[in-house]
Amino acid sequence: MRLIETITVGAGGSNGIEFNNIPQTYTDLFIVHSLRSTFAATQSLNFIRVNYNASSIYQNRRIEGTGSTTASWSQTNDTFTVVGVNPGANATANTFGNGHIYIPNYASANYKTWSAEGVNENNGTAAYQIVASCAWHNTAAITQITLADVNSPLVQYSTASLYGITRGSGGATVA
């Protein structure tokens, strides 16, 4: 696993974190993020969109726990996929959510899938944990990723790191 890029939001916040010109030399991608939103609530969902593609071809299923309830949500033919949850402006100060996203075979000629987990423990009465299953029904290689909050800009010190993972060779048998 090799670090490709780390982006930290500066003063004034940002509408999103963008990884551009992603090298096509790896097999899989892995993103780790720590985000907080300016949205006037305790929490707000975050999402990714790839290649600036806002076509209605993103699919998502996720399970969610809050510490007192469970739920499952879906997105069908949407323009992005939810991958986690951020503390919002009304959450305990200085708390940021955490999450990671794994994208296998991002440069292949098949439809793309990714898995994601996100949490926003914030010392409040409710904190969310999300496990998400995502798909982008497009065969293009992923060259760009936008990570952002569904509702509002990200605050300063929100950060995300993009890693490239290279597969091995051989070592398996089939029958």
Add this chain to the structure above:
Amino acid sequence: MATPTMIPLANLTLGSNQSTVTFSNISQNYRDLVLVITARTTLAANNESLITQINGDSTNANYTGVRMLGSGSAASSDATAGAGGGFDTGYMPAASSTSGVFGQVNLNFLDYSTNDKHKTILNRWNTAGSGTPYAAGTVVRWASTAPITSLKLFGGSGGNLLAGSTFELFGVIA
């Protein structure tokens, strides 16, 4: 330069349909194993369970687990038992599912090379965009203290693994 800690051990992309994929003689030089899979099967159904068998152990009773499952409309949790001679690794899209969609599995075999504990496997699998989309998390215990030296994957209902399915094995340095 940072020291790499996730080391690629093996990789396979199926060029034709196959009934099984096996990683044998797995190096014992790492702390954990990570197995990343994108798979689809040929079973004449919407989905088929992908089974993982450890060290040739086909005793279902040696695999126990807990699962949480989200369909998009319902969230559930249940205890899982071994099945098909291994443990259920996820419901992969099969022949009747949405064309072009492969399921995704991320398996973590913790402390796989030790000989002093039963093995714990963390599994995240997802089938968004398929005919039966799910997000799922599972933890499985393999009731053996033996180090893990081989992994075998196959369809639980007799379907073959479809050409284009990929299997990537990594070792994680402690």
